[in-house]
Amino acid sequence: MTAPAATRGRSLGERLLRLVGLGASGPLAEHRRRYAGLDQDRPLTDYTFTVLDTELTGLSPRTDEIVSIGAVKVRDLSITADSFYSLVAPRGGVPKVSTMVHRITPEMLRGAPRLRQTFPRLMEFLGDSLLVGHNIGLDMSFLNRAARDILGGRLRIPCVDTMRLAQVYERECWENYYDQFDSRVSYQLGDLSASYGLPAFDQHNALYDAMQTAYLFLFLVKKLKSGGIETLRDVYLAGRSWRWYL
Template sequence: MGIRSLLRSLRHRPPLHPALQRNRSAFADFNQDIPLEDCEFAVTDMEMTGLDPEHDEIVAIGAVRIRGLSIITGDVFHTYVRPQRSMARPATLIHRITPAQLQHSPALAGLLPGFVDWCGQALITGHHVGLDMGFLTRACRRHLGGAPATPCVDTMRLAQAWERERWERSFDPFQPTVSYTLADLSARYGLPQFRAHDALEDALQTAYLFLYLVRKLKGGGITTLRGLHAAGRSWRWYL
C-alpha cells in the first residue's frame, strides 16, 4: 500500500467498534503459559475471490470451536458473504461458490462484529493462517476501525515442526517429497477427509489436523501455548 492510500484509509477509518473493544480487552493480559487443555481455539477457513487482500474479497467464512482439546460440534460459524465486486470465474471453479449463491448473502461489514464476538477469547487457528488473517485484518480495519488482537496458530507451521522432529529421529532425515497442503497432510496422517475448498469443511479438516499435531507435540513435552508457539516459529524454512 502506498503512502497516499494508507493516509486515505486512515482518514476514512471508522471509530473502534464495540466488538473490537471487547476483543482487545479479552487479550489485554494474554497468558501464553496456560495449559493447552484450558485454551479455546477458533479453527477458521475463508474462501476468497483471489489471494490479494488489497483487491480480492472474502466470500465465505467457516469456523469450528475447540475446547478442552475437543471439537465442539454444535458451536460453529458459517456464512457466505456478498462481495462488492463481481467474482471472477476461476475463483468459482476452485471453491464452487456461484454468484447466485452470494446474491442474497449478507455483506462483510455486517458480519464482522458477529464473527469477532463468536471467536471471543479463542485463538484463531488455520492452515497457512496468515493468508486468512491478512483478509480479516484488512476488513476489520476498514469496517470496525482497527485490527483484531487475537493471537493465531498456524497448523502448517506445526506440521513442519512435527515433521522435522520425525526426521531427526529417523535414519533418513531428508524427505523432500512431503507436501504441506491441508489435504495431503490429512491423508498422510490418516485423518478423516472432508470436501476441499469449502469454508466449513476446510475448518473441520484443519481442526482434526490441529488436534492430531497437538497430541503428537504434547508427547514431546509441549503442553502450553508458549511451547506451541515456539515449535511453530522454530521451522526455519517457513516464509
C-alpha cells in the first residue's frame, strides 16, 4: 500500500511519534496534563518561566520557517543560567531580506538540525514552565505549526506577552503622570529596554533577544507589583497579558 502524501518520506519513527502524540499517553497528552490544573492564584515567585524568542525567514506562519530558537529560564523572578539555543535548518532556504535582519546566512545553517529534530529538545527544556515572549503570539504561531506537524496537535501552554505588559505599564504612567494620548512610545524590544535603562544585548539573535526579554519581563513585573500585581491571575487581569494557546 502506498503511504499517504502527508506521511510519505517520513521515517517510521517520525510517523510513530506523530501517532503517539495523538494518544492519551503520548507526549502531547502529557504536555497538556501539565497545565490542566494550573493554579493561577500562587505568587509569581512560585512559577518557572521560560523566556523564548525565535528568528524567522519571514512573518507568515503558513509559508515562512524558524531559523533559530533561544530560551532562558526564570525562577523565583530571577534569570538563571539555564538556557537553550539552536540554529534550525529551514526546508525552503533563507531569503536575503531575512538574513539582513538576523544575520543568519545559508552557510551558517549547513549541518544545522531540522525543526523536527530540535522541537523535542525544546519541549523537554520547556518542561512545565510558563512561556514569556515579546509579541509571543507570533512565536507561538510557528511553534504550533511545528506541534501539528510533529505531534499531530496544538500546544496548550499559558503565555505572558511582555509587549502587552509594557502597554499596561505605559498606560499607568500616562494616567498618573503624562498625557494618556501620547503616541510616541515604541514597543519594540530594544526601544523599551533602552527607555527603561535595562542591560543591552545584540538584537535579532534568538538567545540574546530572549535574555533582553527576560530583563524586560522582570522589570515590568516588579514595577506592576507595586500596583498590586502579585499572582498569575493578577497578571491576566492587568490587561489580558497572558492567554492560553489552544
